[in-house]
Amino acid sequence: MSTALITGASSGIGKELANALAERGYELILVARRKERLAALAKELTSTHKTTVTVYAMDLSTPGSSAALEKKVLADGHSVDVLVNNAGFGTNGRVADENRARVAEEIQLNIGTLVDLTIAFLPGMVKRKSGAVVNIASTASYQPVPGLAVYAATKAFVRSFSEAVWGEVPTGVKVFAVSPGATATEFFDVAGTKPAGNLATPADVARVILQQLDSEKPAPSTIVGWQNRIMARVSRIVPVKAAIAVAGSLFLPKK
Numbered sequence: 001m002s003t004a005l006i007t008g009a010s011s012g013i014g015k016e017l018a019n020a021l022a023e024r025g026y027e028l029i030l031v032a033r034r035k036e037r038l039a040a041l042a043k044e045l046t047s048t049h050k051t052t053v054t055v056y057a058m059d060l061s062t063p064g065s066s067a068a069l070e071k072k073v074l075a076d077g078h079s080v081d082v083l084v085n086n087a088g089f090g091t092n093g094r095v096a097d098e099n100r101a102r103v104a105e106e107i108q109l110n111i112g113t114l115v116d117l118t119i120a121f122l123p124g125m126v127k128r129k130s131g132a133v134v135n136i137a138s139t140a141s142y143q144p145v146p147g148l149a150v151y152a153a154t155k156a157f158v159r160s161f162s163e164a165v166w167g168e169v170p171t172g173v174k175v176f177a178v179s180p181g182a183t184a185t186e187f188f189d190v191a192g193t194k195p196a197g198n199l200a201t202p203a204d205v206a207r208v209i210l211q212q213l214d215s216e217k218p219a220p221s222t223i224v225g226w227q228n229r230i231m232a233r234v235s236r237i238v239p240v241k242a243a244i245a246v247a248g249s250l251f252l253p254k255k
């Protein structure tokens, strides 16, 4: 039986993926801050799919939290076959107006914890010559986004990091990024902004993640949805000033 650890499993994409992996027979380790939500999901998945679900209610936005999570996982005798670095959030606003403590948490969760969990669990996968690390990036990784400057930059890091590690791992081990566009989750409420364009569903994103997991050699990075794939191409072709202006028109708060 394979075990998948999903961060940010209490809502949105992480919750959807937990359902999908439980349906496939994975044992699950679910992590997020909201304990009651995790407990309710674990109960539902255990009874529906007869699988084993362990929950750890933890705040992963502080330095050292990833090491504490690794310690709990090992102490409870788990081995992680699939790591899904999904927990993340964005802050919306002009950088000059940002709350420094909140931004530090954003960078720690979106980047620091993701990198450290990868380094924690990848060696076991390399040794076993099997396993996967799935990192959730964003279409915001494809161009700078005024109004979401820190968030977009964290996701650019996630994509670049994932693509580079894709090129390091041996056959049998999969490391890749998946970039959703705007998706109907709690993300925009947390960020305090509104989505632009059509919304995908968490199920759309989970489907792409499963397709990549099923692939013998997944792409280093995959964008969810054909419109988003076109937009990412376009943002690479148009002058950067134009890409910045368009992104800013969507997310920069009016003065």
Ligand SMILES: NC(=O)c1ccc[n+]([C@@H]2O[C@H](COP(=O)([O-])OP(=O)(O)OC[C@H]3O[C@@H](n4cnc5c(N)ncnc54)[C@H](OP(=O)(O)O)[C@@H]3O)[C@@H](O)[C@H]2O)c1
Residues within 6 Å of the ligand: 007, 008, 009, 010, 011, 012, 013, 014, 031, 032, 033, 034, 035, 037, 058, 059, 060, 061, 086, 087, 088, 089, 090, 109, 136, 137, 138, 139, 179, 180, 181, 182, 183, 184, 185, 186, 187, 188, 190
């Ligand atoms: N929705 C979109 O449009 C969109 C687009 C591109 C990329 N993404 C990315 O997709 C990923 C999942 O987000 P989502 O859209 O599913 O949004 P969501 O519904 O807000 O889910 C975010 C998850 O992360 C967890 N989380 C947040 N802060 C945390 C912390 N400090 N410690 C531990 N867990 C924390 C949340 O759980 P708790 O609050 O219980 O801790 C929740 O389970 C994120 O990385 C996001 O950047 C989303």
